[in-house]
Amino acid sequence: MTVLLSELEDRAQLIRSFERVRTQTEDLVHPLEIEDMVVQTMPDVSPTKWHLAHTSWFFEKLVLERSCPDYAPFDENFNALFNSYYQSFGAPFPRDRRGLLSRPTVSEVMAYRHYVDSAIKALLDEGDVETIRQLAPALNIGLHHEQQHQELLLMDAKHVLSQNAAPPAYRDQKTRPHVGSVAAHDWIPFEGGRVHAGCSPDGFAFDNERPRHTLHLQPFELASRLVASGEFLAFIEDRGYERSEFWLADGWDLVQSEGWRAPLYWELAGKGWTVLTLGGRRAIDPAEPVCHVSYYEADAYARWAGCRLPSEFEWEHAAEGHTGQQPPSATYLESGALHPLPLDGAAPTGTPAQLFGDVWEWTTSPYSPYPGYEPYGGHLGEYNGKFMINQLVLRGGSCVTPRAHMRPTYRNFYYPHQRWMFAGVRLAR
Amino acid sequence: MTVLLSELEDRAQLIRSFERVRTQTEDLVHPLEIEDMVVQTMPDVSPTKWHLAHTSWFFEKLVLERSCPDYAPFDENFNALFNSYYQSFGAPFPRDRRGLLSRPTVSEVMAYRHYVDSAIKALLDEGDVETIRQLAPALNIGLHHEQQHQELLLMDAKHVLSQNAAPPAYRDQKTRPHVGSVAAHDWIPFEGGRVHAGCSPDGFAFDNERPRHTLHLQPFELASRLVASGEFLAFIEDRGYERSEFWLADGWDLVQSEGWRAPLYWELAGKGWTVLTLGGRRAIDPAEPVCHVSYYEADAYARWAGCRLPSEFEWEHAAEGHTGQQPPSATYLESGALHPLPLDGAAPTGTPAQLFGDVWEWTTSPYSPYPGYEPYGGHLGEYNGKFMINQLVLRGGSCVTPRAHMRPTYRNFYYPHQRWMFAGVRLAR
Amino acid sequence: MTVLLSELEDRAQLIRSFERVRTQTEDLVHPLEIEDMVVQTMPDVSPTKWHLAHTSWFFEKLVLERSCPDYAPFDENFNALFNSYYQSFGAPFPRDRRGLLSRPTVSEVMAYRHYVDSAIKALLDEGDVETIRQLAPALNIGLHHEQQHQELLLMDAKHVLSQNAAPPAYRDQKTRPHVGSVAAHDWIPFEGGRVHAGCSPDGFAFDNERPRHTLHLQPFELASRLVASGEFLAFIEDRGYERSEFWLADGWDLVQSEGWRAPLYWELAGKGWTVLTLGGRRAIDPAEPVCHVSYYEADAYARWAGCRLPSEFEWEHAAEGHTGQQPPSATYLESGALHPLPLDGAAPTGTPAQLFGDVWEWTTSPYSPYPGYEPYGGHLGEYNGKFMINQLVLRGGSCVTPRAHMRPTYRNFYYPHQRWMFAGVRLAR
Amino acid sequence: MTVLLSELEDRAQLIRSFERVRTQTEDLVHPLEIEDMVVQTMPDVSPTKWHLAHTSWFFEKLVLERSCPDYAPFDENFNALFNSYYQSFGAPFPRDRRGLLSRPTVSEVMAYRHYVDSAIKALLDEGDVETIRQLAPALNIGLHHEQQHQELLLMDAKHVLSQNAAPPAYRDQKTRPHVGSVAAHDWIPFEGGRVHAGCSPDGFAFDNERPRHTLHLQPFELASRLVASGEFLAFIEDRGYERSEFWLADGWDLVQSEGWRAPLYWELAGKGWTVLTLGGRRAIDPAEPVCHVSYYEADAYARWAGCRLPSEFEWEHAAEGHTGQQPPSATYLESGALHPLPLDGAAPTGTPAQLFGDVWEWTTSPYSPYPGYEPYGGHLGEYNGKFMINQLVLRGGSCVTPRAHMRPTYRNFYYPHQRWMFAGVRLAR
Secondary structure (H helix, E strand, O other): OOOHHHHOOOHHHHHHHHHHHHHHHHHHHOOOOOHHHOOOOOOOOOOHHHHHHHHHHHHHHHHHHHHOOOOOOOOOOHHHHOOOOOHHHOOOOOHHHHHHOOOOOHHHHHHHHHHHHHHHHHHHHHOOHHHHHHHHHHHHHHHHHHHHHHHHHHHHHHHHHHOOOOOOOOOOOOOOOOOOOOOOOOEEEEOOEEEEEOOOOOOOOOHHHOOOEEEEEOOEEEEOOOOEHHHHHHHHHOOHHHOHHHOOHHHHHHHHHHOOOOOOOEEEOOOOEEEEEOOEEEEOOOOOEOOOOOHHHHHHHHHHOOOEOOOHHHHHHHHOOOOOOOOOOOOOHHHOOOOOOOOOOOOOOOOOOOOOOOOEEEEEEEOOOOOOOOOOOHHHHHOOHHHOOOOEEEEOOOOOOOHHHOOOOOOEEEOOOOOOOOEEOOOEO | OOOHHHHOOOHHHHHHHHHHHHHHHHHHHOOOOOHHHOOOOOOOOOOHHHHHHHHHHHHHHHHHHHHOOOOOOOOOOHHHHOOOOOHHHOOOOOHHHHHHOOOOOHHHHHHHHHHHHHHHHHHHHHOOHHHHHHHHHHHHHHHHHHHHHHHHHHHHHHHHHHOOOOOOOOOOOOOOOOOOOOOOOOEEEEOOEEEEEOOOOOOOOOHHHOOOEEEEEOOEEEEOOOOEHHHHHHHHHOOHHHOHHHOOHHHHHHHHHHOOOOOOOEEEOOOOEEEEEOOEEEEOOOOOEOOOOOHHHHHHHHHHOOOEOOOHHHHHHHHOOOOOOOOOOOOOHHHOOOOOOOOOOOOOOOOOOOOOOOOEEEEEEEOOOOOOOOOOOHHHHHOOHHHOOOOEEEEOOOOOOOHHHOOOOOOEEEOOOOOOOOEEOOOEO | OOOHHHHOOOHHHHHHHHHHHHHHHHHHHOOOOHHHHOOOOOOOOOOHHHHHHHHHHHHHHHHHHHHOOOOOOOOOOHHHHOOOOOHHHOOOOOHHHHHHOOOOOHHHHHHHHHHHHHHHHHHHHHOOHHHHHHHHHHHHHHHHHHHHHHHHHHHHHHHHHHOOOOOOOOOOOOOOOOOOOOOOOOEEEEOOEEEEEOOOOOOOOOHHHOOOEEEEEOOEEEEOOOOEHHHHHHHHHOOHHHOHHHOOHHHHHHHHHHOOOOOOOEEEOOOOEEEEEOOEEEEOOOOOEOOOOOHHHHHHHHHHOOOEOOOHHHHHHHHOOOOOOOOOOOOOHHHOOOOOOOOOOOOOOOOOOOOOOOOEEEEEEEOOOOOOOOOOOHHHHHOOHHHOOOOEEEEOOOOOOOHHHOOOOOOEEEOOOOOOOOEEOOOEO | OOOHHHHOOOHHHHHHHHHHHHHHHHHHHOOOOHHHHOOOOOOOOOOHHHHHHHHHHHHHHHHHHHHOOOOOOOOOOHHHHOOOOOHHHOOOOOHHHHHHOOOOOHHHHHHHHHHHHHHHHHHHHHOOHHHHHHHHHHHHHHHHHHHHHHHHHHHHHHHHHHOOOOOOOOOOOOOOOOOOOOOOOOEEEEOOEEEEEOOOOOOOOOHHHOOOEEEEEOOEEEEOOOOEHHHHHHHHHOOHHHOHHHOOHHHHHHHHHHOOOOOOOEEEOOOOEEEEEOOEEEEOOOOOEOOOOOHHHHHHHHHHOOOEOOOHHHHHHHHOOOOOOOOOOOOOHHHOOOOOOOOOOOOOOOOOOOOOOOOEEEEEEEOOOOOOOOOOOHHHHHOOHHHOOOOEEEEOOOOOOOHHHOOOOOOEEEOOOOOOOOEEOOOEO
16 A cells, blocks of 8 residues: 555556455455345444445545546435535534435445446546646545445444344354463563654555654563453453452443443353354353453453553554564454454564554553644545544554554554454553 | 134135235335335334334234144244234333344345245144134234234335435325315314214224223314315414414423424425425425324314314214225225325215325324223233323324224324324314 | 402401411421422422422412512512413423522522512502402412412422431321221222213312313222222232233333332331331331322232222212311321321221322323313413323322312322322222 | 641641631631532532532541541441542442432531541540551541542532522622733743653652653743633634534534533623623623633634643643742632632743643643552542543642642643633643
8 A cells, every 4th residue: 555655657556456445345245234234233333335335435525526527426415424524524414323324225335336436447547647646645545544444344244243133143253273271471571761653754654643753651561462361251250340449430430331241242151251253153262362342441451460551652662663464473354364363372582472463452542643743634634633532542453454554653543432343452561 | 804703714715814914015015125124213113124024923923823833933033023012922122222133134034924924824724623713813913913014114114214315205106186275174063962982892893992882972073174284384384383372381392302393204495395205205285184293283283273183082973884995085005195185076065074094183082991991811912901001092094004994993092292103183173 | 268259358368368378388398408498309399499489479470460560570580480381471491400599599589488478468458459359360379379389399398308318307207106907998889871070160170170061981989998008018019010911011111211119208128118208217007098109000000909090080970079178087288197197997888988188099081171171361371281181180189288179170180100299099990 | 738747746737737728618618508508500510518528528438437446427328428439438329419419408517527627636636646647648638638629619619609590609709900901922932852740759749640750742832821711702703613623523512512602601791701700790801811611622722723732741841840839929719819810910031921820721631640650558549540531631720729739740630521610721832
């Protein structure tokens, strides 16, 4: 993805990137029934067909309407229906009512996608060099944006399937021979001091990853791997969900009002705890990373364990120089597991394992602008900046995150009570 | 329908009745897309696929499980999922969450229907005489029950379609040459005194229509026809929705909190008021009966007009001796208009017109048990009796009510705030 | 009270009536602390000081402003603050926010009362005969209105006191030697047929008690006394609150959502059930009438007992010819018990006991207008008529109802879920 | 306050400190009526009498019960009633129901206070040296705690008074000759780099102010004074509350749902904007600091002005070396204005004015633990740490903050939507 800007002349490659991302999205919905693509099971969840349409709307509004003077929109009603939150494009259709829409149908949404695809491809084929040069940044953001929605689409589909009386598998579970435990984690020490965070001007990054800046870290240690389900089970069995002393006050209120007793998708069956995965419900594997926990649960676990969660800057400092591509075992969207995997073999001494992929790692850092932050210009100014309140940063990517999104500076963000994303825990101290 | 019990031997006829009703239901869903059959737009509305399944569940629980000792249910989960409200069959799946279910799919529901159909038909084909004799009453209730859901299915589908940004027509609008006004209504006088209400022991009727009993009516007059849309428009234009003096206190609170300014599905477009029908949105026809009003609106209109609404017993007294079959112009489900029609020609002097079909007529009568009311036995005891509180009786049937349900003693019932059924107004004084 | 209109010339008597009622209200608040008079513990409850002020506002708006051209209101803000629900006087201050007002203080409210008292008395002293003649009906309604608020004030004060960690007694409990059981009730038979209901034109009655009209009753029987607490306890112990078969559907939903397990103010202590009275908490007396039950509970009890509740017309028919003054043992406000009393001795054969006083008796009758109902004119048109929906009629008066309100035609009304009034159960069949 | 620990022997001084703080609290309630002390106008607000009791409960639980083996609590029910949020003392009475309690009365609460006062004073008089040494830290925290509640009591009383139809003044408004404008603010530059934050081990500070630690600041500039009401008015008049581009997404949602159009307590009267102060409602003074704004409003104002808010560390760095005692004009509780004051004369060049007192200054910093944070031991571990989520730090103190709480390291904290505290804005860039 990051080479796009430096090879603007290569239209064929631009088209290939566009086709690859758009096709990947459509591949993801093949296992779903039409009915699965319509339902909205909570306000945070969007119907699959909404994701399919919104990602097309994004190209329509931010590329086609700006670069094709005579572009005719597919349907005027989509202007509001598939506007996620851009006030500058007019009032969006209310998010919590997306599941009340039976129309457009899935096949109409697919026609919309292909209408937009054709227009984009015609533009890339036939546009003059200056046009291509001007649209490339927004097109590129549109592709990263669509990849973000690939992850959202799977998170949301999982929630939709889960609400059924007999939750079907999204697809057959791959063989999972491993059910075991993991060795105790190591502590990897870092000296801290004067360090840097954020992305340099080169390469693709979202506006929220910039500018690169200096900061000061106290010495710290990071756990050599993610917290495993078996470890989290020990917290549960030690009555962790019943003891207020481990919890932040707002979290404790939620534990009471929501009746939380375990991570989302865990269920106590006769023989023991099971977990719902995109491959169906099965017994938990004590060695696999715990997943689908809120910040409150991550934080309570850490306090119970006598530790704390890392800040995003501690995490980034530890991850610097690494990328999602290494180690090869990282579990991201394209690797196909769709669930975090147990650590395969001993981690190399001195390097934290599982930094990328598997589960997003909660950090203590508020999602705030970096010093000197400059939002994108125009409509895209609403992409990130206006959400910089009340949310916390998660780092590293998950088993449903496209590989291209795994980089040390990437900042994901959620509210502390949310659990339906693939979020887990790494300890610090 | 009502002949079933007296011709038990005629298995062929039982089967024909069963097939006719079941097929009629499936015919009703042909114009819908799968997406339309999944969505639940408010707690009162059930998804189309839920209606398709629930009516089958009814036969499964009340006929098959009682008459076929070796009947194997299609899916154990359906026991709760498609239980509407029968506590005696265990806790039903929560009504307001029906739209969160993507599964079973529509095609699985159709398979469920056909599975039940086959079992019922096998039973009717092969059961011994005593078995047939015993199951016939419940089967008969099941058919009337399914017809009630035919109306609900259309009411609900209309609401689902209406919530879209561009509400599609359920089906093409039939030619409607008439747009006009109607002559002022007459008043039909009745002497009252000692009269009777309720159904005699003969013929099919629900338990809530019995026993037939004596009561005393004051002299009264009934309007010769339903209130027309043009008349209701005059109420609106006289600021009827803004003047508290016409409204019951609970209704006035709703007018404020819901922002009611007109009947449901009315919308003020540039040129005038339009109404959404199952054939799409179009200008209101001032001559057609007003429809989709709450009791509060019906009552406020009547007070504005210097009149009142009738009681159910006044209505029944006026309707006695008439049936839905006469006059032939009555607008019910099978007549196909799917919307109330203007009165065609002058009504015969001395007889109220439009008593049956077109719109349900709000009455002032609480939905209460008649003196000596005996609920059905067994599970069916929950069919009617437990709802006899907080609701009001409506009489006469609507344009989406199956013809077989039009009889002078039939008691429909809704809460006074509800508007999504085809309910209108007849004046009394 | 009812003699007022026929003795208009007797100004002294008018003044005495006015003073007696106004003083009686103030006597009722003496046992309360200032803090008790400010709090609103649920939207149905009004603070004591609001009652004190609203009853004065009533005289100000309906007598003084109409009969004294130069009357200066005590405080312009009170126009909305102490308007209960009269839209024709402008938008009332929201009912559910009455407890948010710290001002006016109780002493300011008392000053308001005395300001109004002086003005009324000056008017009665000095007004010419025609003025007195014209204001007398509204003044009379104002006195009955204030007596209604005497009951409300005690109901509300009881709820306010009850919400404290250690509910104080409103006043010391009188000696209550009786703790026992009662003999089984008898059934008093009535033939029914053509009967009359409602108040004749003579004497004081509210508009909702008129006109007197004919109706037809089936033969029925009425229990010779109220249901006793010990009997209701048997229902509880038979798991009445856990068995859906006894309950109306809306009531069953409330039992679940509210967690009802007994009447309001009952509490299971170590040794058994206790009840909170205005004299404090004590063990229930099995012989005293059960009190503070909703319609749903009354109805479920009746179904459990194999009976039903009476209609208001059955009750009125049985009570006709009796008045609250007989038998002398009736328990009303002035008798001072402030709690229903066990039946003292055997009831005379053939006459229902406890018809008046003790507890209001739930009936199955909706609070609807009688045929030919004429609301009061002017602002008082909002007094009763606009509440004639969604509520049920209760008959007979309670231990906190002023004696003057006990008459066979009096119609009290509440929503079926409400429990904080002194409401109980009489069986019919 | 901070000398207490080093002069343990001086019992007389301990007693004087205790008496001074306790008396100061009681002095604050003299202007209030009993009714004002009972009402709870929103969940964030506690009744005055609750503050009076809770501050006594704090000494009871944390000093008396630990240091006096034979201490008899005043009332067992108070254990839960006046527990604010300490789960380790058992479940507190629900915060949002404090206003439903009419008992204990205000005079009972005062008796409770004096009971506790006597016990504390007896302990300080008669306790042995070791006892005094051990209780001194908790006593000291209890005094700072009570001072925090002095501010809360006034914030809450202001809200209670404001909800009345004619909000009374808490006390007469002092002469306010000034109504004018202020000169444009200067920018005070700071170099940033390696700095320190937090309190050293010496002197009194809450646990959340420690440990002192190193961090890195970018160069920044701070406005030389607070934002004035006249400046905020320009934002309003530029349609600041109607333009989404200035607002964080969560804030924009609130602007819509709450209908915010100006700071809390501002009201547009005929001639212009007025503000409710503890001295009553009056025209705004354009020169006085804007007050009662949420974080969202502070942030939107800053974005509109082309600036941003400072971080808590920027603020602390600028304030280091200053204290609330200088300059003498600082407006804190004891100075008696009870409202922020216009800047009196030109600020000294190079030094930010109004750092202490007047209004709390919103910062962008989440309320998080400092690196190496150690909560208090025992029950007091719940004092601060469990609230370190979802809230933002405010610095500097307000016109209702006791002087003793003005120090460069003090961290106050509120949710970003809250407005009833005296919070304002200082710009940074």
